[in-house]
Amino acid sequence: MTESLPLWRRLLRVLAIVLALLVLLVLSGLLLADRLTPQARGERSGVLPVQAAQTRIDREVSALQAAHPGQSGVAFLSDGLDAFAARSVITERAERSLDLQYYIWHDDLIGHLMARALHDAAERGVRVRLLLDDMNAQDKDALMMALDSHPNIEIRLYNPFRNRSGIWRMVEMVQRVFSVNHRMHNKSWIADGRVAIVGGRNIGEEYFSARADVNFRDLDLLVAGEAVDEANQVFDDYWNSDAAVPISALAYHTRAQLRLLMRESDNRARLDAAQPYLEEVAASRQRARASEEPLHWSGDVHIVSDPPMKHRRDDRHDWLVTRLVDMLTAARHKALLISPYFVPGDEGLQGLAQMRARDVQVGVITNSLAANDVVAVHGGYMHYRVPLLQAGVQLYELKAHGQATSSGLFGSSGASLHTKAFVLDDRHGFVGSFNLDPRSAYLNTEMGVIFDDPVLARQLTGEYLRLASPEQSWWLGLDGRDRVRWLQRTPPPTWIGTEPDSSLRLRTSARVISWLPLESQL
Structure with missing residues (x-):
C-alpha cells in the first residue's frame, strides 16, 4: 500500500490545478475575444429633431x-x-x-x-x-x-x-x-x-x-x-x-x-x-x-467625450485624456485641479513638475485616506505626495467630516469628494466624469464640459477655494526629513504626522496595497 501524500503537497497540488484552470479560463477569453461579448441587437435610432416651438x-x-x-x-x-x-x-x-x-x-x-x-x-x-x-x-x-x-x-x-x-x-x-x-x-x-x-x-x-x-x-x-x-x-x-x-x-x-x-x-x-x-x-x-x-451664456462651451469603442482603438488622438492634457500643459500661470481619485503616474508627475518649473501655480484637491471610498486608489496616490510637494505642487486632502456648507439633508455627516474638475488661468475649465488617474485616461470612457470663459472660471475657482478651505481640507507639507505632514489650519494650527482621522487598520491596508503592481487599474 502506497503512503498518502503529505497535506502540504496535496494542498499545493490543488492550488496548482486551480491556477491552471484560471489561466486556461483567461486564455480562452483572450482567444475567443469578442465572441464572448453579447452582440448588439438594437435598432439604430437618433435624437428626435428639435423644433422651434413643439415643446x-x-x-x-x-x-x-x-x-x-x-x-x-x-x-x-x-x-x-x-x-x-x-x-x-x-x-x-x-x-x-x-x-x-x-x-x-x-x-x-x-x-x-x-x-x-x-x-x-x-x-x-x-x-x-x-x-x-x-x-x-x-x-x-x-x-x-x-x-x-x-x-x-x-x-x-x-x-x-x-x-x-x-x-x-x-x-x-x-x-x-x-x-x-x-x-x-x-x-x-x-x-x-x-x-x-x-x-x-x-x-x-x-x-x-x-x-x-x-x-x-x-x-x-x-x-x-x-x-x-x-x-x-x-x-x-x-x-x-x-x-x-x-x-x-x-x-x-x-x-x-x-x-x-x-x-x-x-x-x-x-x-x-x-x-x-x-x-x-x-x-x-x-x-x-x-x-x-x-x-x-458663453460662446465657448463644448461637451466632449471619449469614443464609445475606446477600448478597441490604439489611436489616442480623439481620446479625452489627449484633449485635457493639451489644455493643462498650455496653462501659463495657474492650474487648480479637483479629483477624488488622483494617481498622476510618472508621466503626470513629470508634467505637473514641469508646470511648476515654468512658475505655474499648481493646486490639487483630492480625498484624504479617511474620506476616500476606494482605499486602493489612495494606496496608488501615496507614492506621489512627496515628489509633488518637492516640486512645489500645493496639495489639499478633503476631511472626512468637514463643516457642512451645503443645504443637503445630511451635510454635516461624513463626506467624500466626487467632483472632477479643473480651472486654468482664470478662464479655461473642465467639469465632468474624468478622474486624474490611469483608469479614466486609458480604460474607462469619460465625458464632460470644457469652456473658455472668465465668469464660469470664477465660479469654478470659488468651488475649488471652498473645498480647499481650512474647514474642509488638510493642507499637506514636508518636514525636515521629507516626510508628509498634515496641517490642521483651524485654530489652533496643528501639524499631524499620520493620515488624519484614519485607523491603523485602514493605514496598513493602504500601505500594503501601495506595494502591489495595481496602478494601471486604479
Whole structure:
C-alpha cells in the first residue's frame, strides 16, 4: 500500500490545478475575444429633431438662444438638492425625448424617485432611452426590465455580461477579465435634445445628499443652447455602438414587474426622507418661473467625450485624456485641479513638475485616506505626495467630516469628494466624469464640459477655494526629513504626522496595497 501524500503537497497540488484552470479560463477569453461579448441587437435610432416651438422646453430655449445666438447657457449644480431638482424639473417639462447615460443607477430612494419620473414621462408619450454601464447593474435586472417593458422606454447596457448573476457571472468576469475592465463612466441627462446635465453624479442617494452616513461632494453643469447638440451626438454614438446591448436581449420581464416597481416607487415617495427632495422640486419650479435667465451664456462651451469603442482603438488622438492634457500643459500661470481619485503616474508627475518649473501655480484637491471610498486608489496616490510637494505642487486632502456648507439633508455627516474638475488661468475649465488617474485616461470612457470663459472660471475657482478651505481640507507639507505632514489650519494650527482621522487598520491596508503592481487599474 502506497503512503498518502503529505497535506502540504496535496494542498499545493490543488492550488496548482486551480491556477491552471484560471489561466486556461483567461486564455480562452483572450482567444475567443469578442465572441464572448453579447452582440448588439438594437435598432439604430437618433435624437428626435428639435423644433422651434413643439415643446415647452423648445419654446423656452429658443427664446433664450434668440437673445444669445451661437452661445450656450450654463448653470452650476454643486448642491445635491439642487442637482436632484434640476433633473426632476427638466424631466417634468420634457414632451419629446429623454436620453440618459450613467455608470451607476442605485436601487434606492433616489433611484426609485427618478425611475418613477421617467415612467411618468413615458406615460405622457415621451420617448425615453436609458444607457447604463453593466458593471454595477448586477441584481437590478428586475428594476430595469420593469421600466423597459413600457412601450416608450428602452434600456441598453454598455459592455454587458451574458450571465446576469451568481457564480457564472463571476466566472465570466474572470474569463473576460481584460474586456470587462473597460467601462462607460459617462454621466448625462438630456431633455428634448435641448437641455443637458453633465458632470460627476451617478444616480443614488449618496450623490444627492440623501444618506445619513456618507455623502459625495459633487458637481454637475446644466447646459442649454449650442453645446447640447454635442451631447446629443455623444449619446447617439454610444447608443448605436457595438458595446450597447438592449436589456431585452439579456433578461426576461413581465408586466407585473412594472406594476410592482411603480408601487414600490409610490411607497418610497411617501417616506419622510423623500419629502425634502419633493419640496425642492416644487421650490425649483417657483425659482424657474421667477427668474427670466438663471444661466450664464458663453460662446465657448463644448461637451466632449471619449469614443464609445475606446477600448478597441490604439489611436489616442480623439481620446479625452489627449484633449485635457493639451489644455493643462498650455496653462501659463495657474492650474487648480479637483479629483477624488488622483494617481498622476510618472508621466503626470513629470508634467505637473514641469508646470511648476515654468512658475505655474499648481493646486490639487483630492480625498484624504479617511474620506476616500476606494482605499486602493489612495494606496496608488501615496507614492506621489512627496515628489509633488518637492516640486512645489500645493496639495489639499478633503476631511472626512468637514463643516457642512451645503443645504443637503445630511451635510454635516461624513463626506467624500466626487467632483472632477479643473480651472486654468482664470478662464479655461473642465467639469465632468474624468478622474486624474490611469483608469479614466486609458480604460474607462469619460465625458464632460470644457469652456473658455472668465465668469464660469470664477465660479469654478470659488468651488475649488471652498473645498480647499481650512474647514474642509488638510493642507499637506514636508518636514525636515521629507516626510508628509498634515496641517490642521483651524485654530489652533496643528501639524499631524499620520493620515488624519484614519485607523491603523485602514493605514496598513493602504500601505500594503501601495506595494502591489495595481496602478494601471486604479
